[in-house]
Amino acid sequence: MNHSLLFRALLICVPLAIGGCGQDSGTDTGTSTGNQSNAEGVIVDVSDPNAQFVPVLSYRTGAYAPNGTPVANGFTDYLKLINARDGGINGVKISFEECETGYSTSRSIECYERLKGQGPTGAAVFNPMSTGATFAITEKAPVDKIPLITMGYGRSESRNGGVFPWNFPIYGTYWTAADILITHLGNINGGLNNLKGKKIALVYHDSPFGKEPIPLLEKRASMLGFELLSIPVTHPGVEQKSAWTMIRKEQPDYVLLWGWGVMNSTAIKEATGVRYPRDQMYGIWWAGSEPDVRPAAADAVGYQAISMVSSGQAQVHKDILSYLYDKGLGSGEREGVGEVLYNVAIINAALVVESIRTAQSKYGDKPLTGEEVRWGIENLDITEETIEKLGLTGYMYPLSLSCSDHEGKRAARLHRWNGESWEYSTDWITADDSVIQPMVRSASDTYAKEAGIPTNACDS
Amino acid sequence: MGFFVEVLISGLMAGVLYSLVALGFVLIFKASGVFNFAQGAMVLFAALTFVRLLDILKDTFAPITLALIITIAMMIMLAIAIERLVLRPLVNQPGISLFMATLGVAYFLDGFGQTLWGSDIYTLDIGIPKGSIFIFESIFEGGVLVAKEDLVATVIAGVLVVTLAIFFQKTRIGRALRAVADDHQAAQSIGIPLNYIWVIVWTVAGLVALVAGVIWGSKLGVQFSLSLIALKALPVLILGGFESVLGAVIGGLIIGSGEKLAEIYLGPYVGGGIEYWFAYMLALGFLMFRPQGLFGEVHIDRV
CATH class of the missing domain: 3.40.50.2300 (Response regulator)
Known part of the structure; x- marks a missing residue:
């Protein structure tokens, strides 16, 4: 076979294109899964005019699947639980659709574009599940008026709601x-x-x-x-x-x-x-x-x-097991319920649901737009009482957001692997905001200047 | 000096592992003229099959042996399926068509393997010693630290290379494989059964993929990223030549040591993280002077 220089050059370019672009790798699935059947009112069709649509960007395939899968399972299990146990949020059922991103920024944007208009009122809120995707979608969110919850990832300066009114890095930035x-x-x-x-x-x-x-x-x-x-x-x-x-x-x-x-x-x-x-x-x-x-x-x-949270099971896990897994409606394996990433996703989904609930207190018990849900996130007030009601006692901390602070609280514990499980190794440690705050202000001002956007969204 | 030697040795050992993956490419290219882009997917598929079977058969009397036998059987079936469904309809088609077909095979295998066996990380322990040892302690102060599993992998890869070299040079089937690679039609005209040869070569490539997958899998855990290891083999092939088993080995050693030395000694000046693309730049440099690679065959075409 006569293989030319061109062919060899192609062999250099193809893998660099596939593997050299950071997280833009993985399998080429890009499919959506999710609402294919109605299982006892737990899984609601996206076209249901009375349901609140929540898009789910996930990665169950590719290089990051072992970590992406428990996150997707925890997130969707919680949404299903709200439908199964509570009949929705104040009676408004949640419909959701998963879109496979492969942890690729470009595919995440494709998923964002495809899902943002779904449901009767469009997407309530996006959880990009990737810092790279968050950087890209941050530019789009204000145009589409859809808030982003980036729990534990994303742009650190985006906690400044004056510059980033649509970004919510709740539970801590990098x-x-x-x-x-x-x-x-x-x-x-x-x-x-x-x-x-x-x-x-x-x-x-x-x-x-x-x-x-x-x-x-x-x-x-x-x-x-x-x-x-x-x-x-x-x-x-x-x-x-x-x-x-x-x-x-x-x-x-x-x-x-x-x-x-x-x-x-x-x-x-x-x-x-x-x-x-x-x-x-x-x-x-x-x-x-x-x-x-x-x-x-x-x-x-x-x-x-x-x-952000360690492994273990609280009341909410027991509900998930009895309402979903005992009926064959769980998203993953029963053994995965209560693992660290599963629990992180549960908290993430709980923040989404409580934001919608907060927004309903102002706009009524009906499917809400992204703009209305944004108000709900910004006025989120999670108290010990709320946490107990959610069945997450010991797994979540109280927090409240404001226009100027989209992060909430700046504290975490450390946990140590003992060979069998994770166990907390420290008490709560709080970050020094006198160090972080000036950096946030400086970086967000720079962003605002480059993007040509105002820095005083909280003043209006 | 001791540190330099340590970087060099770690690079050489990484290079041997790249060679192991590159060998799968060489085998198929040498025997059929097809650049098999699915080799990485085959590594993943073989390792996933093996590790999941190991789990299923863990309560039997010989789980490793049984899992190995079934995995080998599956790789043979895969080779037959690829020959029947992908290669046979493309006989005598341009090489680029076959290359594109293997891209399709790669995507299919990536998805099929994960659908069949799952996409989690699976721990693989087949008894390869863990930990590290110091060598050359009398020569360099503090000695040179090497990982035991890298040493074992190097020995396994070395044995495999020698076996394959003998197979190609000294056996009838090996010579038939080379004849098929030179010219499909001519090989068929003298009675070499093309389809049979292709099944054999894809089977052998599948077995090489299994060895590579098991070694890499025991280092990293068996998971999707194993398929991306193949990308590390491409600069090795470009540098070593597509048809040469020896080229794959020498290329692997040059790429492995080159990228590690570059990362350590050049990386800090340019922000680090250069080893991935440096391997390709190194291969590109060689390509400028020897388009056929270090040990590739020079083709002169009459026009």
């Missing part, structure tokens, strides 16, 4: 998470000032998600006098030998792991290979779930990660 981790390192060293002279490595997914904490860590490094080593890992993170050889050479005091998907378990294995102590490694909350540690097995014992 700047918050990074500051909590630094605060924790200060705590175990007898005070933040004792971090002076220490060496902290950030091993990060080379994507908008992984790069997000760098500005905060750089600021903290200059304030506290520690040395920051930033080591990128290329998507999807299966090849990290260079990164960990570097770590073996530099011998940092701590490693912060900002990974997602297979990158996390690979990092723990590589850390074992270079004999870096796992109890000096701390992950972001997206690097602290069962799929991250199980492949590394015993090597992961002692590894800690910041946590």
Whole structure:
């Protein structure tokens, strides 16, 4: 066979196009699943004129499927539970449709465009489930008047509702998470000032998600006098030998792991290979779930990660099992109910539902538009009483949002993998907002200037 | 100096693993002139089948052996199916048509494997030793740290390479495979059964994929990203030549060590994260001077 230079050049271009574009990889499914049958009023058709439509961007295939699947299961199970147990939100049933993104930004946008107009009033709220997708959809949301809930991800400065009225990074941004981790390192060293002279490595997914904490860590490094080593890992993170050889050479005091998907378990294995102590490694909350540690097995014992919520089962899980799984209506495997990412998704879905409920208190018990739901999110007030009613006692913290603060609360705990399960290893740690707030203001002002948008949306 | 050697050795060992995946490509290209873009998907499919069968058969008397036998049987069936449904209708068609067909096979296998076996991460433990050891302690201060499983993988890959080289050079079937690669029609005219040969070569490629999948799977856990490992084999092929088993090995070593050294020593100056594209740039550099690759055959066509 005569293979030409052109053919070889093609072989260079194709894989670079497939694999070299960060998270733009994965399988080419792009299908939607979900509302195919009506199961006892639990699954409601999207065309139902009396139902509130909630789009679900998910990734059950591709490189990030092991992490994306429990998130999708938890989110959809909670929506189904509201229909099955409560008959909807104040009687308004929820219809939803999943769209497979493969954790690809371009496919996420396709899904956004396809789903934004579905249902009687369009999409109530989008949860992009990806920082890269959030960056892209942030430009579209104000035009379409659909709010974005980005729980624990997205643009850190988007908590400033004056500039980002449609973004809601509830439950913590990456700047918050990074500051909590630094605060924790200060705590175990007898005070933040004792971090002076220490060496902290950030091993990060080379994507908008992984790069997000760098500005905060750089600021903290200059304030506290520690040395920051930033080591990128290329998507999807299966090849990290260079990164960990570097770590073996530099011998940092701590490693912060900002990974997602297979990158996390690979990092723990590589850390074992270079004999870096796992109890000096701390992950972001997206690097602290069962799929991250199980492949590394015993090597992961002692590894800690910041946590929005850990594993376990509350009353809501019992309801999910009895109303859905006992009737064959669950989205995933029964054993997955109560795992870390499943629980994160439950809280995410609960925030969506409570936002709609809050909006109904103003606009009435009917399917609401995205603009109306935005008001509900901004006026969300989750109290201990609410949490108890939701069956999430001990799994969720009280929070309230305002126009100027779309984040709510800036606190988290750390949890440690003991070889069998995750268990909390610290009490609540609060980020220092005197460090974060000026960064938020500066970054959001810059964004507003570049985008030509006002910074005073809260004044009106 | 010790650190440099450590980076070099880790790169060489990574390179051997890339070679293992690249061998699957070489086998099929050498025997049928088809660039099989589905090789990565075959690695994933084989490893997924093996690990899931291992779980299903865990209570039997010999789970690993049984899972291995059934997986091999499935790879043979897959080879037959590909020959019947994809290759046979495309006999004597241009190479680019066959290449595009293998793209389709790749997407099908990616989806089919995950539908059949699931898309979770599955832990695979077949007894490959874990942990790391220090070598060259008397030469370099502090020694050179290497992972035991990388050493085992290197030995397995080495044995496989030697076996395949003997298979191609010394056996009748091996020579028939090479004849088919040179010219389908000519090979058929002298009585070489084309379809039979293709089934054999896709089966062997499937077995190589199984070995690669099991080794990578025991390192990373068996999950979708295994199929992306194939992308690491492409610069190896471009550099080493599509028809050469030796080229795949040498190419793998050059790419593996080159990308690791580049990441460590050049990366910090350009923001890091360069090893993925550096491998392609290295291959591109070679392509400028040897379009056929280091060990590829030079084709001179009469026009």
